[in-house]
Amino acid sequence: MAQTPAPFHPSEAQINRDLLGPLFKTGPKYYAMLALLVAVTGMVFVAWFFQLKYGIGMAGKNRPSFWGLYITTFVFWIGISHAGTLISAILRVVQAEWRRPITRCAEAITTFALCTGSLFPIVHLGRAWLFYWMIPVPNSRYLWPNFQSPLMWDFIAINTYLTGSVTYLYLPMIPDMAVARDKATGWRKKMYRILALGWRGTEREWVRLEKAISIMALIIIPVAVSVHTIVSWDFAMTLMPMWRSTIFGPYFVVGAIFSGIAALLIAMVLIRKYFKLEHYLLPIHFDNLAKMLFAMSLLWFYFTFTEYLVTWYGNEAPEMPVFWSKISGRFAPLFWLMVVCNFVIPFPILAIKKLRTIPLIFVASTCILVGMWLERFLIIVPTLTHPYLPYNYGTYFPSLTEAAIASGTLGLFVLLYFLFAKFSPMISIWEIEEGYTVAKHSVESAHPASLGSTVDGDVHPAH
Amino acid sequence: MAQWGMTIDLDRCTGCEACVVACHAENNLPVVGEEQAANGRTHQWIRIERYWEGEFPNIRARFMPVMCQQCDAAPCEPVCPVNATYHTPEGLNAQVYNRCVGTRFCANNCPYTARYFTWFTPEWPSPLNEQLNPDVSIRTSGIMEKCTFCVQRIRRAEDTAKDEKRGVRDGEIQPACAQACPAKVITFGDMTDPESRVSKLAHSRRGYRLLEELGTRPRVVYLKEGDA
Numbered sequence: 001m002a003q004t005p006a007p008f009h010p011s012e013a014q015i016n017r018d019l020l021g022p023l024f025k026t027g028p029k030y031y032a033m034l035a036l037l038v039a040v041t042g043m044v045f046v047a048w049f050f051q052l053k054y055g056i057g058m059a060g061k062n063r064p065s066f067w068g069l070y071i072t073t074f075v076f077w078i079g080i081s082h083a084g085t086l087i088s089a090i091l092r093v094v095q096a097e098w099r100r101p102i103t104r105c106a107e108a109i110t111t112f113a114l115c116t117g118s119l120f121p122i123v124h125l126g127r128a129w130l131f132y133w134m135i136p137v138p139n140s141r142y143l144w145p146n147f148q149s150p151l152m153w154d155f156i157a158i159n160t161y162l163t164g165s166v167t168y169l170y171l172p173m174i175p176d177m178a179v180a181r182d183k184a185t186g187w188r189k190k191m192y193r194i195l196a197l198g199w200r201g202t203e204r205e206w207v208r209l210e211k212a213i214s215i216m217a218l219i220i221i222p223v224a225v226s227v228h229t230i231v232s233w234d235f236a237m238t239l240m241p242m243w244r245s246t247i248f249g250p251y252f253v254v255g256a257i258f259s260g261i262a263a264l265l266i267a268m269v270l271i272r273k274y275f276k277l278e279h280y281l282l283p284i285h286f287d288n289l290a291k292m293l294f295a296m297s298l299l300w301f302y303f304t305f306t307e308y309l310v311t312w313y314g315n316e317a318p319e320m321p322v323f324w325s326k327i328s329g330r331f332a333p334l335f336w337l338m339v340v341c342n343f344v345i346p347f348p349i350l351a352i353k354k355l356r357t358i359p360l361i362f363v364a365s366t367c368i369l370v371g372m373w374l375e376r377f378l379i380i381v382p383t384l385t386h387p388y389l390p391y392n393y394g395t396y397f398p399s400l401t402e403a404a405i406a407s408g409t410l411g412l413f414v415l416l417y418f419l420f421a422k423f424s425p426m427i428s429i430w431e432i433e434e435g436y437t438v439a440k441h442s443v444e445s446a447h448p449a450s451l452g453s454t455v456d457g458d459v460h461p462a463h
Numbered sequence: 464m465a466q467w468g469m470t471i472d473l474d475r476c477t478g479c480e481a482c483v484v485a486c487h488a489e490n491n492l493p494v495v496g497e498e499q500a501a502n503g504r505t506h507q508w509i510r511i512e513r514y515w516e517g518e519f520p521n522i523r524a525r526f527m528p529v530m531c532q533q534c535d536a537a538p539c540e541p542v543c544p545v546n547a548t549y550h551t552p553e554g555l556n557a558q559v560y561n562r563c564v565g566t567r568f569c570a571n572n573c574p575y576t577a578r579y580f581t582w583f584t585p586e587w588p589s590p591l592n593e594q595l596n597p598d599v600s601i602r603t604s605g606i607m608e609k610c611t612f613c614v615q616r617i618r619r620a621e622d623t624a625k626d627e628k629r630g631v632r633d634g635e636i637q638p639a640c641a642q643a644c645p646a647k648v649i650t651f652g653d654m655t656d657p658e659s660r661v662s663k664l665a666h667s668r669r670g671y672r673l674l675e676e677l678g679t680r681p682r683v684v685y686l687k688e689g690d691a
Contacts, residue, residue, distance in 0.1 A: 055604040056565060057582030062503030064576050066567035126565015126580065126605025133545050133564055143546060151544040151566055238572045239538050239677055384571060388674055389529065391512035392576040394503045 010279065015432055019425040020183055022275050026422070037418060040411025047404040048123060056126045060399035065384040069398045069406040070124035071234075075376040076259070077117025077409070078158070078231050079252070080369075083260025084110030085165045086224040087292075089217040098288055100435040101280045104428045105271055106264050107169040112416040113263070114162045116409050121154070123405060150233045157230040164223050168216045174199050174209065175430040228256045235379060241318040242311060242383050251303040258296035258342075259372035262365035265289055267417070269362045271426050280427050283358065290361050294350035297368070301343045304375075321386045321393075331382050334374050341371025465631065466554045467612055468654035469638075470664040471528055472686040475646040478511050478526035485643030486530075489613060491599050493585030506579045508610040509640050528640070528648065531556060531577040531610035532673060532681030539569035539578065547607070554654075554682060555612055563606040570607060574674050575681075578609045612651070613638035633659040654682070 010018065051058040061068045084106035091099035122131045134155050138144050145152055178199040181192035199205060232252035235243040245251075265286065272281040311323050326335045346364040349355045385394045398406070420426075486492060492506040499505075509530040516523045537556045540548050547563035550556060570578035584604040587595060595601065598615040602608050613636075620636045633652050641649035652661035664670070669686040 055583040056580075057499075057504065057604070060502075061567075061582075063505075063570070063579060064503070066570045066580060121566075124566075126563070126567065126607070127603075130564045133562075145544055146541070146546045148541040149544040149568070150542060151568055155544070234568075238542070239574055239679075240571065387576045388574045388677075389512060389576060391510075391514065391527075391529075 010436075012433060015429060016179060016183070018277065018280070019427050019429050019432070020180060022421060023180060023423070023425065024183065030422075033418065034415075037411050037415035040408050041415050044405050044408035044412055047401045047408070051123075051401050051405070052128060056124075058399060059124075059402040059405075060397055061402075062394060062396065064387045064392050064394045065381060065396035067124070067380055067384060068396055069377075069402045070120045072373065072377045072380055073406040073409060074117050074120035074124070075231055075252075075380075076373045077113045077120070077413070078228060079256035079259045079372060079376070080263045081110045081113035081117060081161070081165070081260070082224055082228060082253070082256035083113075083262075083264040084108065085161075085168055085220050086110075086257060087261065087264065089168070089220045089224070092213065092217040093221070097435060097438065098285055100431045101277075101282075101427045102264070102268065102285060102289070103172065103431065104169075104424070105267050105426050107165065107172075108417060108420050108424075108426070109260070109263055109267060110165045111162070111169050112413055112420065114158065114165060115416060116413040118158055118162065119409065119412075121151070150230070150237045153230045154234060157227045161223055161227045164216070164220050168213075168220050171209065171213050171216060172428055172431065173424055175201065176425050176428060179429055180425070225253055228253045235383075240383050241316070241386065241388070242322045243379070245307060245310075247303065247307060251307060254296060254299045254303055255372055255375060258293070258300045259369055261289055261293045261296060262368035262372070265293065265361055265365040266369070269358060269365075271421070272358075275421075275426065277427065280432065286358050286361050287356055290350050290356050290364075293346070293361075293365070293368070297343060297346050297350060304339075304342075318388050321390070322382050325382045325386060326378055331378060335378055338371045338374040338378060341367040341374065343371075464552055465653040466655045466682075467533070467617065467636075468554075468652065468661055468665060468682045468684065469533075469612070469641075470650045470661055470670070470684045470686055472648050472650075472664070473525075473527060474669075474686065474688045475648045476511075476526045476528060477646055478513060478524065479645065480511050481643045481645060482509050482528060482640035482649065483507055483511065485639040486610075488594070489596055489599070489639035490611070491595050491601050493581075493587070495583075495585075499582070504580075504582050506581075506608070508577075508579065508608070527685070529575060529577065529673070530640070530683070531612075532575055532679070532683045533610075533612060535680035535682065536678060538572045538574065538677075538679060542568040542572050544568070553617075555614060555617075556609075557614070558607060558609055558611070560600060560602050560606050560608065565605040565607065567607065574677055574679065578607055581606055581608060633661075 059068065059070065088099065088103040088106045092103065122128050125131055133139070134145055134152065136145055136147075136152070136156065147153075173195075174197055177192050177196040178201065181189060181196045184192050229249035229252065232248035236245055236248035238244060268281055268286065268289075272278060308323065308327070311319050325331050345367045349360045349364040381396050385396055387393070486507070486509045487494065490508060492508060495504050495506065509528055512527045512529050514525045514527070516525060533554065533556045535550075535554060537548075537550065540550060540556065543563075544566060545562055545564055547559050548556065548569050549559070565580070567580055570576070570580060581602050581604050585601065596615075598619070616638060617636050620631050624631045624635070631653070633656065636651060638649070638651050641651050650661045650664055652659040654662050654665065656662060664686060665684040667686060669689065670684045671687060672681045672684055675681075
């Protein structure tokens with residue numbers, strides 16, 4: 001699907017000005033927002049400090065609900081992290097032209113959602129200061145960590161994904177770092193010079209970069225799929241009612257992509273509005289992603305329906321109390337709110353063309369994030385509070401410390417993303433310029449000249 | 464090598480909870496107080512599960528003491544990322560406190576909900592600290608713990624037997640719960656010795672294992688109520 005070149009045909013200088021602008025212009029609003037985000041993030045660490053000081057009991061967990069808000073939020077963030085890299089990689093591999101303004105902000109979501117999410121398995125430990133015991137190296141008694149444990153797989157999978165995502169985010173940033181290097185002064189010039197890795201924009205560099213990006217795009221897709229499958233195994237590998245489900249792998253991956261696209265759309269709406277990038281992030285980008293979101297919403301509903309249908313039909317004694325607690329019991333309000341947020345509200349907005357406007361897509365995406373968080377919560381807590389022996393049925397209510405840490409990480413994520421927007425253009429400059437070149441050539445259909453050299457000349461005229 | 468096991472005769476249990484008290488004293492279990500107990504944070508390596516049968520006024524209470532079942536195929540063991548829980552050659556499901564980082568995954572995967580977490584550093588205000596059992600370590604906050612079959616008593620008996628150059632006699636080892644039980648509900652011993660009381664009881668027609676269908680192969684055999 002080729003992006004119709006809008007009447008807007010910016011010059012290269014204009015693109016540089018538009019996309020690099022936010023890096024070098026800093027207003028009072030920016031500092032106000034920064035202060036707010038730092039305050040929210042600070043709350044996380046203050047709460048965590050008290051939890052470390054007084055004990056993990058500061059979090060509202062108990063027996064039998066040994067896991068709660070932390071693992072919920074962990075799975076939620078890992079889900080969000082699927083937006084970026086996976087979507088960007090798929091669009092790159094199929095060479096969808098409309099991907100160009102989306103990839104960078106999507107990949108950044110992945111990286112920072114992973115950073116935020118991977119904080120939680122540490123926060124939730126009883127003795128968080130010993131988290132490094134999970135690193136797969138033998139200790140002083142030559143005892144390795146237990147590779148049979150799904151948590152161990154998690155640790156390895158998430159680290160692999162983080163490494164891959166950072167690489168995949170960084171590779172397409174190199175030419176943009178060079179552009180920034182040419183614009184920046186002072187210490188920032190030095191920083192960008194290091195990050196640009198001496199990029200000069202020769203043809204050989206472009207060929208190698210394109211090759212590296214396409215290899216990473218191919219590698220990262222199976223990694224992304226496996227990561228959330230492995231996260232689902234934290235539950236599916238156990239014996240617990242309504243956790244021991246064989247479809248949890250794909251169910252979690254679908255949920256992850258679902259919430260991931262929603263997060264990406266929210267980020268795109270905000271970037272478009274506050275960085276005034278209406279000419280770059282066009283309605284067609286939102287429309288295309290909203291259609292993908294619609295497909296994911298249907299898939300999510302199908303998986304949820306299947307999951308509950310099979311449980312109900314199987315009618316096993318240990319599973320039914322969990323099932324009914326969600327359908328009509330104590331967790332029913334949350335369960336039905338989840339269905340409304342993930343399906344009832346997004347369905348008409350995303351299905352009907354007239355309603356698929358940017359503000360309404362924003363509303364639908366926000367609902368989906370709430371709904372997907374609830375989904376994670378409803379997978380974890382109802383099962384834990386209804387173990388096999390009914391004498392041990394319990395309740396769970398999050399404590400203040402726990403709620404502060406879990407909600408505050410939204411601030412942490414936004415802060416990281418916000419700082420990143422100051423550091424790198426949120427839309428890839430060279431890819432946009434390349435896009436205009438491709439469009440120009442396909443319109444003129446004159447000389448299908450080698451893409452590399454054309455772009456090469458276009459992007460870095462002066463050094 | 465002995466394979467330790469236990470039988471619990473439900474026909475005899477009166478639900479007096481003497482075993483629970485004895486376990487607290489023997490194993491240095493903290494008493495967490497009313498508020499924390501209401502939050503579900505008690506430490507009871509052994510607990511009396513009470514189930515009601517029938518409708519009022521024709522109602523009957525049934526008691527079932529439950530502790531770690533020392534499963535041969537223990538679901539808690541493979542899920543621990545740091546090997547803090549493992550199987551001893553004597554078939555005990557051991558918990559290494561020093562190794563535990565507190566992921567609590569083991570507790571989530573225990574179908575018997577037999578594992579207890581230390582949410583806060585336990586305190587024994589003086590003079591209560593004087594009654595702590597020196598044979599059992601005190602656990603810090605943030606680690607998992609559970610019934611050990613009174614492993615300190617097993618070791619002591621084994622050491623004594625070794626010094627006297629003989630095997631451990633049947634009945635020589637008594638966990639604290641078995642010792643305190645006025646109704647003699649709990650029998651402990653070597654499951655591989657066909658002459659031991661525990662293995663005779665375990666082979667009674669009344670014997671069954673808790674949630675046997677899950678395939679965890681527990682070491683604790685319950686004797687249901689009724690004729691032998």
